[in-house]
Amino acid sequence: MVTTTNDTSAIKLILEQVMDPEIPVLSVIDLGVVRNIRSAGNKVTVFITPTYSGCPAMDVIAMNIRMELMAHGYPEPEVIMQLHPAWTTDWMTEKGKTQLKQYGIAPPMLNRHASCTDLFAEESVQCPHCASWHTGRLSEFGSTACKSLYKCDDCLEPFDYFKCH
Numbered sequence: 001m002v003t004t005t006n007d008t009s010a011i012k013l014i015l016e017q018v019m020d021p022e023i024p025v026l027s028v029i030d031l032g033v034v035r036n037i038r039s040a041g042n043k044v045t046v047f048i049t050p051t052y053s054g055c056p057a058m059d060v061i062a063m064n065i066r067m068e069l070m071a072h073g074y075p076e077p078e079v080i081m082q083l084h085p086a087w088t089t090d091w092m093t094e095k096g097k098t099q100l101k102q103y104g105i106a107p108p109m110l111n112r113h114a115s116c117t118d119l120f121a122e123e124s125v126q127c128p129h130c131a132s133w134h135t136g137r138l139s140e141f142g143s144t145a146c147k148s149l150y151k152c153d154d155c156l157e158p159f160d161y162f163k164c165h
């Protein structure tokens with residue numbers, strides 16, 4: 001029986017086992033979509049913010065969070081979508097950005113004011129394979145709507161870039 005009323009650190013550890021269905025190396029904690037955790041006894045409520053409006057992965061994420069919490073003995077976990085404030089790539093952890101790069105996806109740029117003010121501007125994106133800046137965008141949409149497809153001019157490898165928001 002859970003007696004503490006504030007065991008959210010234990011819940012956070014459980015949520016670190018829940019991976020993004022599109023990027024299986026990245027947990028929902030490192031992705032930064034978990035905004036708040038509330039617990040009272042064994043009743044848990046998790047607030048998540050979608051990375052991209054209409055991103056179909058969020059339904060899967062919400063279901064996976066509930067299943068993982070139930071597997072750890074929380075009988076009726078609740079997942080609530082919190083749409084405001086909107087998710088930004090700033091919420092992604094440094095660990096998450098590193099894992100994204102190791103997975104072959106260029107992590108979002110830090111200078112988002114320079115690169116993200118115009119949605120259709122060409123962004124300078126570093127190749128996650130060879131670290132070259134000589135890259136070009138092939139398509140606004142990559143493997144999912146959350147990513148753009150880029151190609152490296154040096155190593156000639158295509159890669160996904162996780163879009164800024």
Ligand SMILES: [Zn+2]
Nearest residue numbers: 127130152155
């Ligand atoms: Zn390259």
